[in-house]
Amino acid sequence: MPTKPDTDAATVAMDKRAEDPVEPETLVEIENLEVHFGLRGGLLSRMTGRGAGAVKAVDGVNLTLRKGEVLGLVGESGSGKTTLGRTLLGLNSPTSGAIRYRGEDIAQYGERQLRPLRRKLQMVFQDPHASLNPAMDIRTAVGHPLIIHNLVQDEADYEAKVVDALERVGLTPPERYLTKYPSDLSGGQKQRAVLARAIIAEPELLVADEPISMLDMSVRAKILQLMLDLKRDLDLTYVYVTHDLASAKFFCDNIAIMYLGRIVEYGPTEEVFADPKHPYTKALLAAIPEPDPNKAVPRDLPRGEIPDAARPPLGCSFHPRCPVALAGCGWEARDLRALLERRWLEMPVEEYAKEKALFADLTALGEPEVTRLSIAPGRGHTQEEVLEYLRNLREEGSAAQPREPFWSGVVAMQAEGGHVVLEFEQSRDPRLRLLPETGVQVACHLYDGTGDE
Amino acid sequence: MTTTDAAAPAVPAADDAREPVLSVRDMRVWYGTERGPVRAVDGVSFDVRPGETLGLVGESGCGKSTLGRGVLGLTPPGSAVDGEVLLRGTNLVELTPKELQKRRGPELGLIFQEPMTRLNPLMKISEQFEETLRTHEKGLSKQEIRERSLEALRGMGIPPSRYENYPHEFSGGMRQRIMIALALVLRPAFVVADEPTTALDVLVEAQIIKILADLRKNFDTALVLITHNLGIVAEACDRVAVMYAGHIVEQGDSREVFANPQHPYTKELLRSTISLSTTGLHYIPGSPPDLGNPPEGCRFHPRCPVAMRGCAVVEPPEVRLRSGVRSTCWHQAIEVDPSLADELGTDGREPLAAVKEISVADEA
Amino acid sequence: MSKQSGSLRRYILTRIALAVPMVFILLVLVFVMMRVAPGDPIAASQGGKLSAVELAARRHAAGFDRPLYVQFWEYLKSVGTLNFGTTFSDNLSVRDVIIQRGGATLSLSLGALLVAIVIGVPVGLLAGRFRDRGIDVTGRLFAIVTYAAPAFVLGLLAQLAFGANGLGLLPTSGQSSLLVGLNVPTTTHILILDAAIAGDWSAVGDIAQHLVLPSVTLGLIIVGVFIRMIRVNVIQTLQGDYVEAARARGIKETAVVTRHAFRNALVPVVTVLGLQVAMLLGGSVLTEKTFNWPGIGQALITYINARDYAAVQGIVTVFALVVVVISMLIDFVNALIDPRVRY
């Protein structure tokens, strides 16, 4: 069907949340899901087991996916979105936790048990160029699931199904595409072919991992529209993985904001966008550039970058960047180093060198999970000088506008046996909990009653 | 290409106040291919003034990167650049490769899209700074080099304690900031940033855009910012140039262009952008043409919702509107100078929409 | 800085620790391979020459009638003390055989490597830099020819050209002239070094002359691989993102090419280089034969034909150890030049 370049036809009114009075059935339920990856790192630690670290790509996630829903998984790179999506389909095996698909826990299923389910669970990847075998023509590539799952009787049946799938994704007339190879197609056309392959076995759940982020912006809307049409026609349920909040806002019914393997905010899209609760969600929303210059506002961005997933911060993973962090949010030695480095960035070189000389070894400040920190003074300096310096910093930080949250986490600071010893407040992991009178769940101490001191 | 002017010539427009750092006139860039020349940039003209940021937007394959590289003389072998690229009066197109190389760095900078692969993995950050400074500013002492580099890094938020690290010890966002510092340490007057944040996360992207915005204030650097993200242009650019199929079809003050887009392509581009306020999906049918064989007349006519018959035959002239915005479309041309309508022929202003159909087959 | 070298030191220690299980596995493999081969070692080498009683006595003396684990323990001990017993067929100390013959092979391999590096690296770099121009076309042709021509063809050609029957410029047989070899006192078992240590410069000259033809022959065999690999690497790095970025910073073209493209292009070559050395040590039999070079490759063939298990086991064990050591050295060098390797 040719698309007329007619404005009315191209602008499609959104009708995604057609209200359904009856609560739709639950399709997938995820409980305390954890996926850890063994670290690639040190050979010795791998052999001896000493310090053998793991990346907690997914670290205790709970989700419910209802039939016909579009769930958005949003977060920065490395937050575990892809891993969660893949695990949901049995493409990664979880470390622990349950994945109940129509009530059946498939978390520990082996490949053989998963095979019959695979047909119902499909995935679309970010890079359409990489997801199609360059040596397979479209007829073979799109029809491949039919062969794998033994869904066709004969050649004619096969052909009819492939043609039907191609028509559904708008690759018309299908005869023109059957014998083409991926290299003959543009990015948007490839993604259409990938979608055709995903729907041909009549799946129930489609995990789309950043399906439009590699595409040109003028094609993105087309592919999103196609996905909406397919969902309507085929009664699909989507998990939409993205770091683009704008398309998630348009496309998703519910949204889960992820940070370093955990969900930090989860609820109906409208509620989350209208009134974001978690400081991270707020930061993400504030960071989106707005094409309307009249709406653009100057904004405060959180400092720093997403931390190393192999050495996550204590307590709330967001605390090193959180402007409103509290005493119990997980302060540790590393945060002092970050604080000093931020301070030194603003200084002339001589002053920086002078202050740095107060400390014997800054690398000791970089170790994770140190909650009692002993600082050795640099050569020619005494512990009193270091203590004095830190006290001044604390005063400055507490008086600053906005206040430096780090110091609220320091419970004791004294000179002791030639060193300065800092003790940090006991950290608490924020748990995801439902906010009263909303449909939104948030993992943040600001909302769990432990914050007010 | 001549520009018909709608503004009274006696009143100089406000943005003409300072001499441009870079003046590009009728620039063309070809790529030689087996199927004949690809005219990736085909007669573009624009100015960038000190401290000004010009946003360059358009769909993939419209020639944005080619334009940016062409200015620095960094197009690949087998390509040719023609026209005038005046950097403070010197035509870069006529310089020898060696003279051009001397200007890259101290006068012209380029920041790339993929920060992960743009630093030599075998060299410490310090060595890459030393190399850059040594090449262009002979006679700097080791101490001076160090100070200058730390200064530039500090401006980008990289702590001095990381100076001796290797590239792989930094995240993508930090590497991009190092690349920017490396481009700025020589204080070039003019910098091209080719999608500097496309590969980065939203928060990091916002941080970098902020840095780039500060740059023009602090260093008076003239910047051409190439991007797909119209939000970034609205936020960080003073002026914007919209490219389609090797041409600049509309350029002007970015607030003005975003608030009152004139060219049909600009309008369509803005409408198809998915933003937080998107409530319906819109897209431009079809895709940009093959630049080896572009359409006759206005290159946008096969996709233009308001195309006229004449558009398919005669190329539209560029006109300057009262707002100072310049657009290359027959509608604005006739508005500014009704006599131009004659060029379209007798039924040239009839709508063209009825004659064409675009299928997915032609999409990008 | 201290942090950097610290992690390098840790990397090296880790790598050494990892070599231990690797060596053990290799030893087990060698041991098993030697036992599963059909036929009794003693019977095979001495069968027919000795009476049944004598055979049994020999077998007992060699320990082949004991349980396997005891034999394995003995084998480990022999590896630990580097004392592999005596050869069955000619009653020499296996250790001496390995040291003497190994020394000869080592000097040949190092000579060949030198030739390969001296020719291969510059030709490869230039061929990559000046792609499709004269030097590149010639270099590629040269690479193909040397790679395709079997060792003995090259060797024979060299002998014909330079040897006694040809121009007679260079010796074509053995490590040294007969008397020279006998008079050099042994310290390292690498003849040319020993001569140098002894300060006998005329001997050094003689030995060096003997080294030229075999080294060039063997070196040419591997130089083709070098040239092609370096060329491809240079072409790739020259199109690399950081090379373009360096150009955009106005770095001079010569500096771009040498500092950014050449250096980075040579990194992967180190690995290949190391593997080639390992291969040279074991696989230069043909060259050794052609030039009558008293190397270990020849010796191994002789002992295999004689089914002399003691000798074969000793030589193969040492080969295995050498491969482990070389692969370790490759990793060290890689870590030294490429910071991404140390983690």
Ligand SMILES: Nc1ncnc2c1ncn2[C@@H]1O[C@H](COP(=O)(O)OP(=O)(O)OP(=O)(O)O)[C@@H](O)[C@H]1O
């Ligand atoms: N197969 C794997 N082995 C080891 N670590 C892995 C593996 N896959 C992912 N990880 C790690 O798990 C974390 C989460 O990765 P994941 O790809 O799920 O993130 P993401 O949110 O999809 O990021 P992106 O936006 O970059 O795609 C990362 O730190 C990643 O390095």
Ligand SMILES: Nc1ncnc2c1ncn2[C@@H]1O[C@H](COP(=O)(O)OP(=O)(O)OP(=O)(O)O)[C@@H](O)[C@H]1O
């Ligand atoms: N080396 C080349 N040889 C031949 N054609 C080229 C070459 N590089 C680019 N082109 C063509 O020139 C046109 C413009 O390419 P360019 O990369 O400048 O576009 P762009 O606007 O930067 O696109 P994008 O947004 O995807 O980066 C395209 O049609 C492209 O196919």
Ligand code: SF4
């Ligand atoms: S728990 Fe909440 S307040 Fe505390 S650091 Fe995390 S996001 Fe900030």
Ligand code: SF4
């Ligand atoms: S000139 Fe015609 S085809 Fe081109 S943009 Fe204007 S109206 Fe559309």
Ligand SMILES: [Mg+2]
């Ligand atoms: Mg991902």
Ligand SMILES: [Mg+2]
């Ligand atoms: Mg580009």
